[in-house]
Amino acid sequence: MQRSVRLKSFELVARDIDDVDVKLLHALSISVRWPHRxxxxxxxxxxxxxxxxxDGIGRVFGSAMWFPHGNDFATIGLVITTPRTQAQGGGRWLMDLVxxxxxxxxxxxxxxxxxxPLYVSLGFTAEATVYLRQGEVLQTLPVPNxxxxxxxxxxxxxxxxxxxDTRAFGTNRERLLALLSEDxxxxxxxxSGEIVGYSMCREFGGGFVIGPIVARDELDAIHLTAVHLKNLIGRFVRVDSREKDGAFAEFLQKSGLDIAESVTTMSKGRRFLNREHNEPWVYGLASHAFS
Known part of the structure; x- marks a missing residue:
């Protein structure tokens, strides 16, 4: 796969993301209104x-990342292209490289x-919808017993x-959890002495993100979310979840986290989501990129 591409009047070169000033990556995400600091x-x-x-003078026009979990699975994220490069096939070129x-x-x-449409053309299959819920946490939280x-x-x-976590996510991601846990x-x-669920909360963008949230049922997911929300009253919080309806979704709504947008979980190769009764489930994603 060629490491450069000519898009009409200018040429782009592929560089390793670690070799680029993080300020330029931040400017790229700002240009598409993504909240990443x-x-x-x-x-x-x-x-x-x-x-x-x-480009030839060091300006960043796009990005694409992948996050390996072992030798047989990875998530893809931070696929960003400026409108100019997206219209001229820059996104496909980056995805082909990844x-x-x-x-x-x-x-x-x-x-x-x-x-x-790009991912469909690359052989990805839709599996579920992710709802980005965010807002300022309300004073009163509807927490059950x-x-x-x-x-x-x-x-x-x-x-x-x-x-x-491995049972819920489908593959071992201990290295990622260790990085997330640092802050x-x-x-x-x-x-009865057995851990049946867990949750993490960290700063992200202009506020906080709660995720992963792993639990066996909606009530457990509510408590694992509420334990963080109670310390974030009036603060801006985000939860990415595949739950559109039900007790957990209703709890988030009543806590001040409205649906802002949605994205589609897609897979290529083996099916990613395999939900089973009474087994742990990822009620809140670590992030769109990490899933």
Missing amino acids: PKDWELLRRAGRGIVAV LKECGDRSLTLNATHAAY LDGELKALSSDRLKEIAAL ASIYTLSR
């Missing part, structure tokens, strides 16, 4: 690999409405939730 970009670069499209790097891995991503024990978990004890508050929910 320089610090968020730094975390993304530590978690995965990526390519940026750069797919080559990913090799034979099964893949998943969360597609914006604008990018959805707690069944179990909520406890804070320190980042050096992630092994205690690793197996539960996150973590809570677990236990019954």
